Amino acid sequence: xxxxxxxxxxxxxxxxxxxxxxxxxxxxxxxxxxxxxxxxxxxxxxxxxxxxxxxxxxxxxxxxxxxxxxxxxxxxxxxxxxxxxxxxxxxxxxxxxxxxxxxxxxxxxxxxxxxxxxxxxxxxxxxxxxxxxxxxxxxxxxxxxxxxxxxxxxxxxxxxxxxxxxxxxxxxxxxxxxxxxxxxxxxxxxxxxxxxxxxxxxxxxxxxxxxxxxxxxxxxxxxxxxxxxxxxxxx
Amino acid sequence: xxxxxxxxxxxxxxxxxxxxxxxxxxxxxxxxxxxxxxxxxxxxxxxxxxxxxxxxxxxxxxxxxxxxxxxxxxxxxxxxxxxxxxxxxxxxxxxxxxxxxxxxxxxxxxxxxxxxxxxxxxxxxxxxxxxxxxxxxxxxxxxxxxxxxxxxxxxxxxxxxxxxxxxxxxxxxxxxxxxxxxxxxxxxxxxxxxxxxxxxxxxxxxxxxxxxxxxxxxxxxxxxxxxxxxxxxxxxxxxxxxxxxxxxxxxxxxxxxxxxxxxxxxxxxxxxxxxxxxxxxxxxxxxxxxxxxxxxxxxxxxxxxxxxxxxxxxxxxxxxxxxxxxxxxxxxxxxxxxxxxxxxxxxxxxxxxxxxxxxxxxxxxxxxxxxxxxxxxxxxxxxxxxxxxxxxxxxxxxxxxxxxxxxxxxxxxxxxxxxxxxxxxxxxxxxxxxxxxxxxxxxxxxxxxxxxxxxxxxxxxxxxxxxxxxxxxxxxxxxxxxxxxxxxxxxxxxxxx
Numbered sequence: 044x045x046x047x048x049x050x051x052x053x054x055x056x057x058x059x060x061x062x063x064x065x066x067x068x069x070x071x072x073x074x075x076x077x078x079x080x081x082x083x084x085x086x087x088x089x090x091x092x093x094x095x096x097x098x099x100x101x102x103x104x105x106x107x108x109x110x111x112x113x114x115x116x117x118x119x120x121x122x123x124x125x126x127x128x129x130x131x132x133x134x135x136x137x138x139x140x141x142x143x144x145x146x147x148x149x150x151x152x153x154x155x156x157x158x159x160x161x162x163x164x165x166x167x168x169x170x171x172x173x174x175x176x177x178x179x180x181x182x183x184x185x186x187x188x189x190x191x192x193x194x195x196x197x198x199x200x201x202x203x204x205x206x207x208x209x210x211x212x213x214x215x216x217x218x219x220x221x222x223x224x225x226x227x228x229x230x231x232x233x234x235x236x237x238x239x240x241x242x243x244x245x246x247x248x249x250x251x252x253x254x255x256x257x258x259x260x261x262x263x264x265x266x267x268x269x270x271x272x273x274x275x276x277x278x
Numbered sequence: 279x280x281x282x283x284x285x286x287x288x289x290x291x292x293x294x295x296x297x298x299x300x301x302x303x304x305x306x307x308x309x310x311x312x313x314x315x316x317x318x319x320x321x322x323x324x325x326x327x328x329x330x331x332x333x334x335x336x337x338x339x340x341x342x343x344x345x346x347x348x349x350x351x352x353x354x355x356x357x358x359x360x361x362x363x364x365x366x367x368x369x370x371x372x373x374x375x376x377x378x379x380x381x382x383x384x385x386x387x388x389x390x391x392x393x394x395x396x397x398x399x400x401x402x403x404x405x406x407x408x409x410x411x412x413x414x415x416x417x418x419x420x421x422x423x424x425x426x427x428x429x430x431x432x433x434x435x436x437x438x439x440x441x442x443x444x445x446x447x448x449x450x451x452x453x454x455x456x457x458x459x460x461x462x463x464x465x466x467x468x469x470x471x472x473x474x475x476x477x478x479x480x481x482x483x484x485x486x487x488x489x490x491x492x493x494x495x496x497x498x499x500x501x502x503x504x505x506x507x508x509x510x511x512x513x514x515x516x517x518x519x520x521x522x523x524x525x526x527x528x529x530x531x532x533x534x535x536x537x538x539x540x541x542x543x544x545x546x547x548x549x550x551x552x553x554x555x556x557x558x559x560x561x562x563x564x565x566x567x568x569x570x571x572x573x574x575x576x577x578x579x580x581x582x583x584x585x586x587x588x589x590x591x592x593x594x595x596x597x598x599x600x601x602x603x604x605x606x607x608x609x610x611x612x613x614x615x616x617x618x619x620x621x622x623x624x625x626x627x628x629x630x631x632x633x634x635x636x637x638x639x640x641x642x643x644x645x646x647x648x649x650x651x652x653x654x655x656x657x658x659x660x661x662x663x664x665x666x667x668x669x670x671x672x673x674x675x676x677x678x679x680x681x682x683x684x685x686x687x688x689x690x691x692x693x694x695x696x697x698x699x700x701x702x703x704x705x706x707x708x709x710x711x712x713x714x715x716x717x718x719x720x721x722x723x724x725x726x727x728x729x730x731x732x733x734x735x736x737x738x739x740x741x742x743x744x745x746x747x748x749x750x751x752x753x754x755x756x757x758x759x760x761x762x763x764x765x766x767x768x769x770x771x772x773x774x775x
Binding site for chain 1 (some may be wrong): 284288294295299301302305341342344345346349351352354383389392393396399402403404406415418419421422425426428429432433438443463465466467468469470471480483485486487488490491494537568657681774
């Protein structure tokens with residue numbers, strides 16, 4: 044009975060939503076409002092004014108930098124939330140974690156073999172993010188996935204011990220911090236917070252720095268989620 | 279534009295950067311971290327005071343980030359609604375002041391810096407949310423204060439808090455998704471994200487169905503955040519089981535963000551004139567009326583002090599929704615004034631309840647009998663706060679309710695006054711039960727007899743807020759004068775219904 048009622052409500056709500064969405068301009072039509080107003084302005088002058096050869100990067104890191112800053116803060120806040128709530132470090136029982144999880148030797152070899160290439164690809168995506176599709180978030184996720192794979196092979200403790208705790212917190216905070224520094228640099232050099240200052244080389248340097256910071260921040264957040272889940276699992 | 283406008287983004291950047299730095303700088307040094315957080319909050323408060331004085335002397339302050347003119351870039355505005363920041367920052371300072379002892383006693387030392395980081399990030403998120411003039415930016419800041427709020431609830435150990443935080447997270451995530459869907463719908467119709475730009479372009483899109491869907495999603499999403507009945511079900515457990523300073527933060531401030539979102543939505547759609555708002559207003563009136571009665575009755579049947587306070591928040595959010603729904607200048611200014619006053623009253627009440635919980639370990643009202651003798655100042659502060667919550671003149675709770683009642687008369691809905699009175703009487707009912715238990719009954723618990731008065735750092739905010747709660751009503755005319763232009767802007771844009 045309850046299920047039937049829930050199903051009915053879902054169907055009615057879905058019907059209402061479909062009816063609303065059906066009035067939108069068809070996706071991809073060139074005269075849709077999405078393609079005419081702000082987006083058209085970005086395409087007309089965005090590459091030069093935005094300072095990044097890739098338009099998506101120009102929108103993310105220049106026109107709408109505050110949104111990207113907010114997203115970076117969301118990721119950091121989620122990581123802090125997981126660390127603050129997670130059980131790891133709270134209940135250190137006498138049971139010790141096994142230092143190495145049993146991983147099949149084939150998987151072990153392949154991960155070790157591929158690790159440098161994955162790392163290189165991640166770095167490529169991060170550093171070329173302002174020129175080609177890609178960027179800090181995507182590259183950071185690849186890097187984070189690599190670190191998670193390595194923690195499977197090498198044992199989570201090796202990964203945990205790579206950095207002492209305060210240094211780890213500095214690195215985790217790198218993306219919001221670099222963003223804040225960029226914002227202030229924009230105010231000092233271009234007159235507006237979050238503006239990208241003028242000489243092209245400086246602008247490029249800042250974009251690369253931002254992408255790197257976002258990448259490292261995203262990677263460490265992923266690893267942080269994984270390691271605290273993993274630690275809870277063993278406690 | 280004066281150079282003071284640069285301070286506007288700082289109200290976001292400053293607390294968030296301080297929060298981000300807190301775990302790196304103060305790992306395992308809780309006291310130093312507390313000083314750091316307090317300093318950051320005070321500095322943010324000073325920034326908002328400067329902005330507010332600028333607002334008083336001239337017109338609204340608008341800041342185009344990166345120098346990109348809206349709608350191409352993101353715009354932050356410091357208008358009448360964004361001036362709520364002043365209250366957010368001032369109360370956050372008091373909450374932080376009271377939080378020190380509580381955190382020392384309940385949060386393990388390795389996590390204290392994380393606690394303060396979350397509080398500061400939460401403040402930055404709320405500041406950004408009230409100042410956002412861009413729809414997607416609004417969503418991003420909503421996520422920032424929401425995610426930090428979920429985590430802060432979960433910081434209280436125990437199965438109730440964990441379950442409450444999970445419920446809060448799931449419901450909050452659904453409401454965020456609804457808001458995001460609405461943003462996408464509006465963007466698809468207009469190609470813009472800036473709110474006033476969207477409002478201007480929406481009528482041209484000639485898609486009333488899609489606009490109505492966007493309005494519906496925004497309203498439901500923000501009603502959840504504002505915990506308006508019947509979408510309040512996540513609130514009582516979350517607010518009651520959270521660590522007490524966090525309860526104060528959530529019940530006093532975070533829940534008000536839903537109202538800010540509703541007001542921004544209403545302004546946008548009133549300007550666009552594509553969907554009639556009469557149905558929305560009627561919905562808010564009815565939900566408000568039910569929330570007032572249900573919240574007050576449910577508060578009455580609770581045994582735990584913090585649960586009573588949490589249900590009282592449900593009732594008070596009902597008053598605010600009712601005021602906005604009546605859509606007359608006095609009712610809306612009453613609702614806005616009540617937003618500020620309720621923030622003050624409820625923050626004080628939860629901080630005081632937190633002192634009692636920390637000093638006695640007791641939370642049930644029956645167990646607190648006779649506490650008035652052992653903790654006279656704290657108990658007195660609780661009594662003053664409760665009196666203000668009932669809305670006895672001249673307390674802070676009175677002004678908003680009186681204005682909403684006046685607005686109901688203007689709107690020709692005199693029956694609403696009966697509901698407002700009934701809500702006040704029901705509140706008085708449970709308030710008297712608490713007061714009776716504290717002052718007129720002999721102690722029943724050993725821990726009450728051995729309890730000592732709360733430490734100064736907790737007493738100062740409690741007593742200050744209690745005194746404000748009973749006396750701020752006297753300054754009601756000033757506050758009503760301040761919110762009146764905003765109230766006129768909210769109702770003035772749609773004379774035609």
